[in-house]
Amino acid sequence: MKTKLLFLMTFAFFLINSATQLQSQNLYENEITFQDLDIASISSQTIDLKSYEVNIDDYELDYSVENAPKSITQNDAQVNAVAYALSMVAFGVGFGFTEFETLWCIHAEYYLRLALFTNSAIYAALGAGYNSINGDNFTANILDVTLKLLMFAALVKRYQQVKFLYGIFGRYGFGSEKFNDGFKTDFTRLVVGLIVGFQILISPQWSFMIQTSVLNYQEQIRKYSGIEIKDNTTWGLINKNNILAFSLVYTFANSKR
Template identity: 45%
Template structure:
C-alpha cells in the first residue's frame, strides 16, 4: 500500500515538473518570436527600405533647404545698368579768373555717340556758348559756335565715371567795348585740346566737367575799316581759361520712358 502511494506521488510530481518545463519553453519561444518580429518590423525592414530603395544625403538636403530659403540676388550687367548714352543734351556755365579780369560763359551742346569700344565711346558734339569778359576798363561779348570730338573712357567698375579727352574747334564773333566809348568787332578761331570728367547720376542725368588744357587762337579786330590779327597760344588750367560745368540729359533714356 505504501509502495503504490509512493509510486503515484512520484508520477504526479514528474508530470507537474514536465508540464512546467513545457510551459516555460513555450513561453520563452513565444517571447523570442515576438521580439524578433518587432525588431524586424521596426528596425531591419526600415533600414533595408531606406538603404536599398532611397538613400538620403544630408548635405544635399541641407543645401536644398538653404537654396529654398535664400533670396537670389539679381545679376546686373553694367552695360544694361548704365550705357554710354546715344544722344545727350548738355546745359551749363563756366567761369575763370585772369590777372585783372573775369571770364564767364553760358553754353549748350548736343552730343551724338559715333562709335563704341570695350570701355569707351567716341562722341561728336555741336554747341553754342555765350562768352563774356569783364576787365578793368572794357567788356567783351562773344557768341561761340563749337564742334567737339571727344572720347569718353570709363574708369570705374560700373562705368558711372568717364574720363573725357579730345579736341575742340570753334568760331566766335562779337564785340569789345571800352569805357571811353570806342568799340570794335571781334572774330576768333580756336583749336584746343580738351580734358574733363562725366559723372553718371542716374540713367537719365549726369554732370560733366570740361576745360581746355592747350589752345591756339587767332583773333581778328576790326575798327573803322582797319583790321588787326593776333595769334595766341597757351597751355594752362583755369588761369584765364574757362572751367565749365554742365548738367547732361540722356535724351534716349528720356524718350524710352
C-alpha cells in the same frame, strides 16, 4: 597506451567532421537560389520597365529664344550701351579768371555717339554759347559755335559711374569789345585746342559734366575804322584765359528704357 591514443584520434576526427557538416548546413540554409524565387508568380504589373522610359511627347517645354538666359557678353553689351548713351544734351555755365579779367559763359551742347567700345565711346558734340569778359578797362561779349570730338572712358570699368573725357575742339565766335573811354571794336576769333573733363552719373537719365581746355591756339581779327588787325595767341594754363564749364546732362537713350 595505443588504445587510448586511437580513441582520442577517433573522437577528434568525429568532432571536426561534425563541425564541418554543421557549417555547410548553415551556409546552405542561408543561400539564395533561383529555385527559391517563383519568377512566374510576379505579375507583369508589378515591374513595368516602360514606366522608366522618358517620353519627350509627354512633356511640354515652354522655351523660347527671346526668354532664354543671355550670355555675360550680351548683358555687358546692354549695360555698356546704357552707360554710353546714343545721344545727350548738356546745358550749364562756366567761369574763368586771369589777373585782370573775369570770364563767364552760358552754353548748351548736343552729343551724339559715333562709336562704342568695351569700356569707352567716341562722341561728337555741337554746341553754342554766350561768353562775357570783364576787364579793368573794357568788357567783351562773344557768341560762338563749338565742335568737339571726345573719347569717354570709364575710370572704374565695372561700374562706369565716372568717366574721364578728352579730345579736341574747334570754336568760332564773333563779338565786340567796349573800352571805358568809349572806343569800340568788333572782332572774330577761331580757337582750336585740347579739352579734358569728367562725367559723373547721377541717375539713368541725368549726369554732371566738368570740362576745360588745357592747350589753346587762337586767331583773332579786330576791325575798327576800316582797319583789320590780326593776332595769334597760344596758351596752356588751366582756368587762365579759358573757361571751366559745368554742365547738367540729360540722356535721351536711357529715358526710353
